[in-house]
Each structure stands twice: as C-alpha cells, then as structure tokens.
Amino acid sequence: MPREELNQIYIAVVGAGGVGRHFLNQLAAIAPKYPNIHLLLVARSTKSLAAPDHTKPLSFQTWEADLEKSTAPALDNDQIANFFYKTPRHCVIVDNTSNQDVADLYPQFLYSEVSVVTPNKKGFSGYLGLWKRIEDAAFHHLYPGQVRGLLYHESSVGAGLPVISTLKDLIDTGDKVQKIEGVFSGTMSFLFNNFAPVDGKGGKWSAEVAKAKEAGYTEPDPRDDLNGVDVARKLVILARICGLEIESTDSFPVQSLIPVELESVKSGDKFMEKLPQYDSSMEEVKNEAVKEGKVVRFVGSIDVGKKALKVGLEKFDKGHPIAGLKGSDNIISFYTERYGANPLIVQGAG
Amino acid sequence: MPREELNQIYIAVVGAGGVGRHFLNQLAAIAPKYPNIHLLLVARSTKSLAAPDHTKPLSFQTWEADLEKSTAPALDNDQIANFFYKTPRHCVIVDNTSNQDVADLYPQFLYSEVSVVTPNKKGFSGYLGLWKRIEDAAFHHLYPGQVRGLLYHESSVGAGLPVISTLKDLIDTGDKVQKIEGVFSGTMSFLFNNFAPVDGKGGKWSAEVAKAKEAGYTEPDPRDDLNGVDVARKLVILARICGLEIESTDSFPVQSLIPVELESVKSGDKFMEKLPQYDSSMEEVKNEAVKEGKVVRFVGSIDVGKKALKVGLEKFDKGHPIAGLKGSDNIISFYTERYGANPLIVQGAG
Known part of the structure; x- marks a missing residue:
C-alpha cells in the first residue's frame, strides 16, 4: 500500500448531541491543518448521515445541516459494528454517547483494527468482564504484536485534563x-x-x-x-x-x-x-x-x-x-x- | 518486512553520567515487559560500548560493568550520526548529555528516520535556526507525510511532569x-x-x-x-x-x-x-x-x-x-x- 494511503484517517462519529456537536465543531476548526482526516459517518439515535464511500467523505463544515436534511434512519449495532468493513486503514470510531450498548461493541472494533476514542465511561467503569475484553483487544503501543485498534478514553476522567495519559x-x-x-x-x-x-x-x-x-x-x-x-x-x-x-x-x-x-x-x-x-x-x-x-x-x-x-x-x-x-x-x-x-x-x- | 521485524526498537544511549545511568536502570527494570526493545550502544565522553550488530544487543542488566570493561574509545560525532546505518527500523537515540554538539546532530538523525528522545535543552532553547531545522526534520504524528524520526523532549521542561505533551x-x-x-x-x-x-x-x-x-x-x-x-x-x-x-x-x-x-x-x-x-x-x-x-x-x-x-x-x-x-x-x-x-x-x- 502506498505510504500516502497509510496516512489517511477515517472517522465515524456515534452520538451527535451536546458533546458530539462540540467535538465535530472543534474538529472542523482544525480540519484545514489535517487534510488526511476524513469524516465518513455521523450517527444519532434518530437518524444518520453516511458518506457513500471513503473517497467521498462528509463535509466538516456542513455536517450539521446535511444531517438535518438526511432521511437515512438511525443505525443498529450491527450496522455500526460493520460500518468500516470496506474502508482502508486507519479507521476510528468516536463514541460520544453514554450508552452501554455502544461500549459493548469496542472489543469487536478493536479486533478489526478500528480505533476507539470516547469520553463514554460505560466500557471502562461497567462490568469487569467487558473492561478485560476491551483491554485484551486494544493495541498497546509500547508492546505491539498484532493488528489492533488503538484505544483512547482520556476524557472519561477529568475531561480535557491529562489524567489517564499521565497515569x-x-x-x-x-x-x-x-x-x-x-x-x-x-x-x-x-x-x-x-x-x-x-x-x-x-x-x-x-x-x-x-x-x-x-x-x-x-x-x-x-x-x-x-x-x-x-x-x-x-x-x-x-x-x-x-x-x-x-x-x-x-x-x-x-x-x-x-x-x-x-x-x-x-x-x-x-x-x-x-x-x-x-x-x-x-x-x-x-x-x-x-x-x-x-x-x-x-x-x-x-x-x-x-x-x-x-x-x-x-x-x-x-x-x-x-x-x-x-x-x-x-x-x-x-x-x-x-x-x-x-x-x-x-x-x-x- | 515481516510485522515482527517492524515491532523491534533499537536504542543508542549517548551520555551515561547521572541522568544516563538512571535512565538505563529504569529501562532495565521494565525491560522484561518489553522484549522488543534492544540496547545497541552506550557512549560516554571517555569510552563506549557497542553491540556487534542489531541481532546481538547489549544487556540491560550488565551494561554498566560491561562498559567499565570496554576498551572501545569514545565516539566522534560522525560515528554517532552513522551508528544506525545498518540497523533496521525503528532506531532511537537517547541523548542524556547537555551538549550542543550532540543536539546539532538531531536534524540528521530525524531525516534518516532515527527518533530522538532527550532531556537536553540545547537543541530547543539554543539558536533559533537549529530549532527550526529540528522541527522541520521531525515526524509530526498528527500530520504524517514522510519517513522521519519521532522527537520527544518532554523532560527538557518540568522533568517527569507532563508539560510539553500537555501544551x-x-x-x-x-x-x-x-x-x-x-x-x-x-x-x-x-x-x-x-x-x-x-x-x-x-x-x-x-x-x-x-x-x-x-x-x-x-x-x-x-x-x-x-x-x-x-x-x-x-x-x-x-x-x-x-x-x-x-x-x-x-x-x-x-x-x-x-x-x-x-x-x-x-x-x-x-x-x-x-x-x-x-x-x-x-x-x-x-x-x-x-x-x-x-x-x-x-x-x-x-x-x-x-x-x-x-x-x-x-x-x-x-x-x-x-x-x-x-x-x-x-x-x-x-x-x-x-x-x-x-x-x-x-x-x-x-
């Protein structure tokens, strides 16, 4: 795969309420600096907006109006889990919900080399079994060995403060x-x-x-x-x-x-x-x-x-x-x- | 290149006084957790200890005694700059000196895909031209594009505190x-x-x-x-x-x-x-x-x-x-x- 291809990053955002909107607008503000970051999906509980494929990403600038106009229904868990099926590396799910059922999908994402970024506490503070499966599935960058997604949930504790990274x-x-x-x-x-x-x-x-x-x-x-x-x-x-x-x-x-x-x-x-x-x-x-x-x-x-x-x-x-x-x-x-x-x-x- | 090969990390340590010794002993303590990290060189101002090649690394546990016994002379700048010439990716120079002349080599390291990790302030607080050349040469991981070394100098401000990463x-x-x-x-x-x-x-x-x-x-x-x-x-x-x-x-x-x-x-x-x-x-x-x-x-x-x-x-x-x-x-x-x-x-x- 050519190096340029490897440098592209594809993002799907699940949850576009208060936190999600704020996140997308922050991303829009810095998007010109990072032309290799592409938005492919914004999914809410009532509707969704998906790019036709990874070569035709959504607009960071007009996503909100575009989602408003979209007639596509909300996605179920299987559809979210399989969303990146045809997308080349590197894919990232940004979970801005506080839902348990989205958190339950993290191991599946990580094993299929989809990275997870989230402030959702449910995956890490809920039942111990899920936490263990997530930890097993995530790529630990100091000790690599397999094809896995990266996991970042810094803002699940202390919001923007560097708490988890410091620990x-x-x-x-x-x-x-x-x-x-x-x-x-x-x-x-x-x-x-x-x-x-x-x-x-x-x-x-x-x-x-x-x-x-x-x-x-x-x-x-x-x-x-x-x-x-x-x-x-x-x-x-x-x-x-x-x-x-x-x-x-x-x-x-x-x-x-x-x-x-x-x-x-x-x-x-x-x-x-x-x-x-x-x-x-x-x-x-x-x-x-x-x-x-x-x-x-x-x-x-x-x-x-x-x-x-x-x-x-x-x-x-x-x-x-x-x-x-x-x-x-x-x-x-x-x-x-x-x-x-x-x-x-x-x-x-x- | 097979994936296992890509996951190996090769380290050269320049400067083995107070800071360097402390660093190497910390690394020795966690080495069992990271079998993919290999020590290839310890260079002091008076003598040096180098592995014959990357397949036969130095021992984290006995490096100090081995260096003491070594009769190899100190390395000059060219020798340090070219040390990783035959080593596969990923190579890291850890500069534990406070020398300007080692800092002057950073652009050269970074352009040849050798990463630089250092508490040495000279490269970043010295003359502006060097800082700019170092910044140009380093791989910026949010905006990749070329084959470059990574640059980490967290401890040049606030020692172990997360200051530079937070900024x-x-x-x-x-x-x-x-x-x-x-x-x-x-x-x-x-x-x-x-x-x-x-x-x-x-x-x-x-x-x-x-x-x-x-x-x-x-x-x-x-x-x-x-x-x-x-x-x-x-x-x-x-x-x-x-x-x-x-x-x-x-x-x-x-x-x-x-x-x-x-x-x-x-x-x-x-x-x-x-x-x-x-x-x-x-x-x-x-x-x-x-x-x-x-x-x-x-x-x-x-x-x-x-x-x-x-x-x-x-x-x-x-x-x-x-x-x-x-x-x-x-x-x-x-x-x-x-x-x-x-x-x-x-x-x-x-």
Whole structure:
C-alpha cells in the first residue's frame, strides 16, 4: 500500500448531541491543518448521515445541516459494528454517547483494527468482564504484536485534563502508584468551593445546590450528581488502570449526599423544593470541619496497596491544594514511589 | 518486512553520567515487559560500548560493568550520526548529555528516520535556526507525510511532569494558549518555599542557599541556578512550541539573583562565603511582599499574545497555587481560551 494511503484517517462519529456537536465543531476548526482526516459517518439515535464511500467523505463544515436534511434512519449495532468493513486503514470510531450498548461493541472494533476514542465511561467503569475484553483487544503501543485498534478514553476522567495519559505514563515507565486522590466532579467542586470556602463564608447547602443548578453546573435532576456515582465510575477506571480488579461501583463505599427521605421523590424539581428541610445536617458537617480549622470537600481516593476505594466527604487543611480549588475545577493527585511525599498534581476545569 | 521485524526498537544511549545511568536502570527494570526493545550502544565522553550488530544487543542488566570493561574509545560525532546505518527500523537515540554538539546532530538523525528522545535543552532553547531545522526534520504524528524520526523532549521542561505533551495537545486540538506561568526550577522552588514561606517564617537568604547547596538541590556553583538562565531556557522551549520565534535567552528580561559584585568571584565556594553580605536586599524584597500580604517567588511567564517572556521575582497572594508550593516542586499554569480564568495546572517534583 502506498505510504500516502497509510496516512489517511477515517472517522465515524456515534452520538451527535451536546458533546458530539462540540467535538465535530472543534474538529472542523482544525480540519484545514489535517487534510488526511476524513469524516465518513455521523450517527444519532434518530437518524444518520453516511458518506457513500471513503473517497467521498462528509463535509466538516456542513455536517450539521446535511444531517438535518438526511432521511437515512438511525443505525443498529450491527450496522455500526460493520460500518468500516470496506474502508482502508486507519479507521476510528468516536463514541460520544453514554450508552452501554455502544461500549459493548469496542472489543469487536478493536479486533478489526478500528480505533476507539470516547469520553463514554460505560466500557471502562461497567462490568469487569467487558473492561478485560476491551483491554485484551486494544493495541498497546509500547508492546505491539498484532493488528489492533488503538484505544483512547482520556476524557472519561477529568475531561480535557491529562489524567489517564499521565497515569499510564507513570505505570508504563515503571513507577509504582501508591495512592490517587482528588476532586473528580466539576459539580461537586463548584458546590463545596461555594458552600465551604476557605475564607469561612458560604451559603446554605440547598441554596448552593439551587445556584449550581441555575448556572447549569448540575444534571437536570441534581441527584444524578449528588449520589456520588459519577465520581465512583471515574475511580473504577483509574483503579483498573492501576491493575486493581474492581468489580463495579458497588464494590466500595460511595457516600451519597441525597437525604434518604428524598431518594424516592419523583422529580428533580420536587427534590429541590424539599432539600432546604435537610440543610442542618450539611451545616453540621461544615461546622465540624471549621472547628478543626479545616474545610469539607467531596473527594474520591484509591489506596492501591490496600486495594481500597472510597468516595465521600473528607476534611482538609486550608493550605491543602484540594481546599484551595476554585470554581468548578477538578484536581487529581498521584502519589507514587518516584514522587514521594509531594504528589504529581493535575488541576483545571473538568 | 515481516510485522515482527517492524515491532523491534533499537536504542543508542549517548551520555551515561547521572541522568544516563538512571535512565538505563529504569529501562532495565521494565525491560522484561518489553522484549522488543534492544540496547545497541552506550557512549560516554571517555569510552563506549557497542553491540556487534542489531541481532546481538547489549544487556540491560550488565551494561554498566560491561562498559567499565570496554576498551572501545569514545565516539566522534560522525560515528554517532552513522551508528544506525545498518540497523533496521525503528532506531532511537537517547541523548542524556547537555551538549550542543550532540543536539546539532538531531536534524540528521530525524531525516534518516532515527527518533530522538532527550532531556537536553540545547537543541530547543539554543539558536533559533537549529530549532527550526529540528522541527522541520521531525515526524509530526498528527500530520504524517514522510519517513522521519519521532522527537520527544518532554523532560527538557518540568522533568517527569507532563508539560510539553500537555501544551502540544492543547495546541494540536485547536485551543489558543494565552499565557503560561510557573515555577520552572526545583532549586528556586526549594529556596523560596523556605526563604519566604506562606506562614511568614523563613531564614536568611544566604543561609537558605547554603542549606539548598548542602541538600544537593543546587549546582556545584549555585550561581548556575541563581542566574535564571535555566528557567529562561525552559521558557524559550515552551514559547517556541506556542509559535513564537524567540531568538535566544537574551531576547527577553531575565533577572539574576547574583549580586553584581559577586558575578566575577572565581569559585562557588568564594561566592558562598561572600553571599551573606548581600542578604539585606533579598530581605527587603521579602518584606515588601509581606507588607502587601503576599509572598515572593521566582517565576517565568510567557504572554503569547504580546510575545512577551519574563523571568524573575514576582509577588503572589498567599492563596495562589504558586505561593503554596511545597519542597522543590515545579508548577506550570496554562491559561487558554478553553480553560478561561482558571488555568490548567501541572504540579509536582521537577
């Protein structure tokens, strides 16, 4: 195959909602710099837009209008799995959904030399068996041996922050990771930086949740953030990269900030209405920290040696990097053999 | 060529002093995991050890003793440049020297498909012409087109911290870097974290320099740290990656902490002897910051829009991440269009 042919990259995007649209528009902005990248498919849950073949790619500039006009139906799993059947190397599936059934296809993609790029956490934080099959199927570029697709899911933890690449680099180069600790949720970060700031001010818990909801920092139903499951999923991903065989997010303590009485309330709006009745318990937690000269934060941690994962409230000295976080920033600290007492820290918008 | 052949990686290490020995021993520790990595050459300034050919590589486990026993002389530049002449792909030169003349060979390596991995700053912070030739010669993996070597010099800034890879990722994916600011020197970090800690204590300047020297945090002559040139070199590297054509470290203000009167003092020991006489000026700088409720730190910054680089003392609020640094940690903040007011921060031992 001529070298030029080898340098071409063919992309299929599954999921074109908020994240997918943003991704495609970022790609459109840099497309002139990379004329070897070609878009062949945009698939939504309701419709799809496919290039007739790899020599006639879709337009990065007009994909959205073209998809709008398209009358082609949504693709089923088999159609997605077989999409690149006639396309030459190198093919990439970008999964911008948060669907389990797309994640279930990753091993099939990877074995047929289709690379996978995704922020979808389901393949890596769901059942252990799938994670193992994905890992077996992916090409590990430091130890090549077979024809496989590459796997990148950097943004499944810490969004654009270099978290997974940093962790893998540490491990690949022989460092021993001892502990990972951090604030893994932009929503939780925003809530606690405002509820219990270092300077001692801060509003009532329910008021801060309402403020975060209005500012668009929470899910439509804030309980989807407050239950801690999103943080737990991210911990599972990092722990498995560290070599721990964590079965699921049910395998370790995850503290939910939803009052038990409000777990079954029907709607997010009803939940918000009743939340002020439960402010006193969060106020108590905050005051207890203040008495010790500390602040409370919602963190996740992995003790690699003890194979212990934990998600929930912790108290931190005011001078601790986790205490001083701003806005909705994430912070992830890697404690390793090489770095010793002072961890390698990655911090920024999540 | 059979696929197995393509997966083999051949390494030549130039420079086997402190850094080189550490590198080779790290590689030895992970070698069992990567049986496709082969060591073909270890070259020092006084002698060398070469494998007879690529099918009979050197031992990662006994290279040090084998080099000791070797009677082969040091290699000259032509011999290093042509070392991989008969080796199949993929060859890698690991330059662990800090020599300009080895850096001058990088374009030649890269054009002949030999990859370059190095912490040596000379090729990237020296004269602009060499940097451009190196950039032209390197394979840019997002935009391939020709047979070229890969180029990795991550540890030329921030040692093991993911600084260059993070910056390149931001740029490659279309983010606009506005400003980079940080503490780029472990020595300067250690000095100022002890001289002007957030809690207001801290010893005399000359005493802190002496303490740092004893603890092995400075060069044998501490003036090689205090002149700010090492930080300036790192800024030049990052600025050039941002697209700024900085001619050299002389193109922007670099504040030296060496009292003018002591610049020409002959030895590092004599310098240390006389330094206490100049403590008052640093004390003044520290007190001025304290009056404003701040602390003083030695930082480097790049304002990309204004094409302005600067190295020297700056005052920071006590709550600023740069003020709260510990030990000899580096911290690098990337302010970008996407990240907005809160930068992406990478922090840890430098």
